[in-house]
Amino acid sequence: MKWIEIPSHYLSEKSIIQLVELSEKSFCLVWNDDKWIAFSKKCPHAGANLSHGWCEGKDIVCPYHRHRFNLIDGRGAPGQGNYIDIYPLKESNGMLYIGVTENIWSRIF
């Protein structure tokens, strides 16, 4: 796994869901339940941008058709049959990093 630093300006805004676009990875970042959570930017139902959604408790709600996803394990609400990815984060020396799985091609070249 490769750890990529999240630019600090994203960490100054804790009241909204942010779309973070780095060269290696695009994802949503939100401050929820006193911690940062990184998750898929696209809704698995029909591709809505989840950064336009909102949090209700520990769930993210999609703005298009209101599918809900748990921000701990990514599971969709019962009956939806879908999920989002939750990405690993770690803090070190006051910086926040997202863990990205390297694909086979990036390891070769």
Ligand code: FES
């Ligand atoms: S696109 Fe997200 S619920 Fe339909």
